[in-house]
Amino acid sequence: MQTIQALFQDFSTLYIQEYKPTWLKVKLQNATDIVEVAKALQSNGLTVISTVSPTDFVEDNRIEMNYFFEDILTKRNCWVKVDIPREIEQCVIDSITPIFKGALWHEREAYSMFGVRFTNHPDLRPIIVSQDFYGKTPYRRDFDWAAHEADTLGNIQAIYEDFEQEQAQNETLLDSNSSQMILNWGPTHPASGPIRLKVHCDGEDILGIDPDIGFVWRALEHLVTKKDFVGAIVAVERLCFMDNINSMVGYCQAVEEIANVEISEFAKWMRVLLGEVSRISSHMMGMGNFYNSLGLHTAFMWNVDVREYFLDFLESYSGARIATAAIEPGGVRYTLEEGMLETLQKAIEKFDATKEEIRAIFVKNPTMKSRATTKGILSAQAIEEYSLCGIVARASGVKTDIRLDEPYAAYDQVQMDYVTQQGGSAADRLKMLFDEIEQSVAIVRQAKAHIVANIANGNFNPTKDHMVKVPKKLPKGEAISRVEWARGEVLMHLVTDEKATNPYRLKMKAPSFNHTMILGELLKGESLSDIPLIFGSLYICQGDLDR
Amino acid sequence: MIKIFDFFAHAKSESLWIAHFCTGCCSLEMAAAMGPRYDWERYGYLPTPTPRQADILIITGLVTKKMLPALLRTYAQMPQPKYVLALGACSFDGGPYNDSLAVIKNPTEILPADVFVAGCPPRPEAIVEGLEQIKYKMKHSIPSAASQGGVWKEMKF
Numbered sequence: 001m002q003t004i005q006a007l008f009q010d011f012s013t014l015y016i017q018e019y020k021p022t023w024l025k026v027k028l029q030n031a032t033d034i035v036e037v038a039k040a041l042q043s044n045g046l047t048v049i050s051t052v053s054p055t056d057f058v059e060d061n062r063i064e065m066n067y068f069f070e071d072i073l074t075k076r077n078c079w080v081k082v083d084i085p086r087e088i089e090q091c092v093i094d095s096i097t098p099i100f101k102g103a104l105w106h107e108r109e110a111y112s113m114f115g116v117r118f119t120n121h122p123d124l125r126p127i128i129v130s131q132d133f134y135g136k137t138p139y140r141r142d143f144d145w146a147a148h149e150a151d152t153l154g155n156i157q158a159i160y161e162d163f164e165q166e167q168a169q170n171e172t173l174l175d176s177n178s179s180q181m182i183l184n185w186g187p188t189h190p191a192s193g194p195i196r197l198k199v200h201c202d203g204e205d206i207l208g209i210d211p212d213i214g215f216v217w218r219a220l221e222h223l224v225t226k227k228d229f230v231g232a233i234v235a236v237e238r239l240c241f242m243d244n245i246n247s248m249v250g251y252c253q254a255v256e257e258i259a260n261v262e263i264s265e266f267a268k269w270m271r272v273l274l275g276e277v278s279r280i281s282s283h284m285m286g287m288g289n290f291y292n293s294l295g296l297h298t299a300f301m302w303n304v305d306v307r308e309y310f311l312d313f314l315e316s317y318s319g320a321r322i323a324t325a326a327i328e329p330g331g332v333r334y335t336l337e338e339g340m341l342e343t344l345q346k347a348i349e350k351f352d353a354t355k356e357e358i359r360a361i362f363v364k365n366p367t368m369k370s371r372a373t374t375k376g377i378l379s380a381q382a383i384e385e386y387s388l389c390g391i392v393a394r395a396s397g398v399k400t401d402i403r404l405d406e407p408y409a410a411y412d413q414v415q416m417d418y419v420t421q422q423g424g425s426a427a428d429r430l431k432m433l434f435d436e437i438e439q440s441v442a443i444v445r446q447a448k449a450h451i452v453a454n455i456a457n458g459n460f461n462p463t464k465d466h467m468v469k470v471p472k473k474l475p476k477g478e479a480i481s482r483v484e485w486a487r488g489e490v491l492m493h494l495v496t497d498e499k500a501t502n503p504y505r506l507k508m509k510a511p512s513f514n515h516t517m518i519l520g521e522l523l524k525g526e527s528l529s530d531i532p533l534i535f536g537s538l539y540i541c542q543g544d545l546d547r
Numbered sequence: 548m549i550k551i552f553d554f555f556a557h558a559k560s561e562s563l564w565i566a567h568f569c570t571g572c573c574s575l576e577m578a579a580a581m582g583p584r585y586d587w588e589r590y591g592y593l594p595t596p597t598p599r600q601a602d603i604l605i606i607t608g609l610v611t612k613k614m615l616p617a618l619l620r621t622y623a624q625m626p627q628p629k630y631v632l633a634l635g636a637c638s639f640d641g642g643p644y645n646d647s648l649a650v651i652k653n654p655t656e657i658l659p660a661d662v663f664v665a666g667c668p669p670r671p672e673a674i675v676e677g678l679e680q681i682k683y684k685m686k687h688s689i690p691s692a693a694s695q696g697g698v699w700k701e702m703k704f
Contacts, residue, residue, distance in 0.1 A: 129649075130611065130612045130649060131613075132612065133648075145648060148648075152612070152651065155612055156612050156616065156702070157702065157703060159612055159615075159616060160616045160703055161703075163616065187568075187614065187617050188566075188567075188568050188598070188617060188621055190567045190594075190596040193574075194571075194614060214611070214613055214649075215617075216570075216571060216572075216611060216614070217611055217649045218611070218644050218647050218649060218650055219647045219649050220647075222647070222648055223646055223647050223648075226646045234643050235643065238572060238643065238644075240572075241572045241575050242575065285575075285578070300578075300582075301583050304578065304579060304581075304582030304583065305582060305583045305584065307582075308579070308584045311579075321579075321670065322575060322576065322668055323668060543572060
């Protein structure tokens with residue numbers, strides 16, 4: 001920490017604060033310093049940029065830029081803030097993409113949502129937003145949405161015309177005598193989900209890929225500002241339905257930090273328990289999707305079968321299989337009643353009964369190995385450069401896991417270790433999924449035993465301890481919270497206003513964004529038939545890609 | 548002559564293929580309905596990768612502005628007779644995304660649906676029940692809602 005603090009002596013700062021055990025929070029005075037600061041931080045080991053997030057303060061007439069730097073080896077973090085003017089013409093800052101490649105799309109996102117222009121950015125085009133928002137600033141507080149909405153059908157036609165134009169342009173771009181062409185992979189491809197990859201290929205060989213994303217852009221970050229703090233979890237959990245518990249945990253932790261509320265020990269353990277169950281159900285789908293992209297549906301069927309038993313537990317706890325809304329600021333929403341843990345026991349037994357078969361048939365599958373061990377290889381260096389996280393990072397041998405790096409809920413009391421693979425190939429990522437399911441089941445066992453023991457000896461009261469009261473109005477403040485989500489690190493940056501009843505700004509950094517960013521690099525030189533395999537192995541969910 | 552039994556409509560309705568197209572999060576429960584516990588294939592439903600061979604288009608929840616042209620194009624590529632099943636609250640009125648910048652509040656006004664399945668997301672049993680109702684419509688040669696109206700006819704896609 002001291003070494004990072006010393007770095008800022010050369011720059012004029014408004015304040016330097018220690019924040020949480022591993023964080024340093026710095027506010028720079030001059031926006032022109034940001035590139036030098038980024039260089040200095042990078043040379044001191046903070047080689048990963050989590051995200052770039054602007055906050056729009058209308059009344060102060062400024063936009064505050066937030067940069068989250070991270071050192072994934074020694075687990076140090078630095079949060080750099082700087083103000084820039086709000087007027088569209090002067091809303092300019094130097095790009096840090098030439099130094100941190102991982103900021104490429106995050107800066108494009110800030111440009112499309114807030115109109116912040118980045119000088120020296122290699123590819124400053126709008127991203128995520130649909131064509132009718134090009135050149136507009138939808139996330140600014142004073143954006144006139146009602147006026148924009150007046151002509152919805154016209155806007156949809158504009159999107160279509162833009163698509164037509166693009167196709168016509170493709171025709172003129174390519175030499176009609178060559179074998180080059182531009183293919184659209186998705187959004188109706190069975191393995192793609194709602195994403196379109198513009199594949200520039202020569203025969204079977206891929207020359208380049210430009211992902212077109214935003215097909216499920218729901219503007220969640222804007223949506224939460226219209227809801228109160230409890231209502232916002234409806235939007236937050238829809239970040240991605242496959243693992244919704246952990247995203248709610250991240251958001252609720254940020255609210256609790258601003259409200260200065262400490263939740264009960266029982267609620268912390270329940271968050272671990274529910275979070276791991278949710279992670280298992282997500283990973284089961286992930287394994288199924290991986291095999292689906294290879295054209296084999298048996299794995300999907302087997303995994304979905306086991307997954308149903310874990311969903312039974314979520315259903316017995318919250319009443320809903322998927323949209324549980326089970327985590328709320330102040331703890332967990334429901335009490336733990338008799339019989340619920342027995343459903344969980346059944347799920348664990350079902351997993352134990354089938355896991356050796358799944359391992360033998362799917363994880364050690366020779367056909368899969370010969371197909372996938374040489375494809376989609378990511379080096380540890382690429383992981384850092386592009387800020388990849390979660391199972392993708394750990395499959396390349398990078399030891400990063402927020403549950404251990406910055407323990408939240410009751411993870412500081414849980415016995416666990418980093419699970420990694422060394423190869424970094426598509427097959428390694430599949431193995432990671434299975435290893436993590438096993439790890440999660442072990443954690444679920446621990447959490448269950450702990451909860452049962454403490455209820456028996458009277459430490460936990462499952463009908464009263466689940467919630468602590470959180471005030472409806474929150475003070476002015478901001479907080480960040482990080483959780484290890486099924487796909488990797490989710491960083492929530494929550495800003496509140498004076499006597500706030502709803503979030504002023506919530507930035508959700510979601511892992512699939514970075515994982516899609518690297519697709520172009522990963523697929524260059526491969527053949528067309530490898531797209532589903534490599535895309536499936538990156539464990540991308542369009543829900544958190546677009547938000 | 549009184550028609551007692553339309554053989555072809557009956558035969559069509561017992562083997563319904565579904566266009567494999569995800570517009571939103573309800574597709575996760577659609578996947579569960581495909582799985583071994585709910586197993587919609589018992590009733591003759593099968594997802595097919597190409598709309599050219601599909602009988603049913605499922606609007607799986609929310610439809611964003613960007614997604615709508617692709618959805619309409621998929622629908623247009625399907626052969627007659629074709630039916631639309633709308634899942635979840637989003638396809639009716641935007642559901643939880645009613646206040647969202649990018650989501651169309653009433654996609655079924657643009658592409659009318661034959662059957663709505665309530666829920667957010669609907670349970671797999673409910674999805675199968677919704678499909679059964681489409682099967683009934685097909686068996687009795689009831690014309691689909693989208694063939695009779697909707698904004699989609701005036702749109703370019």
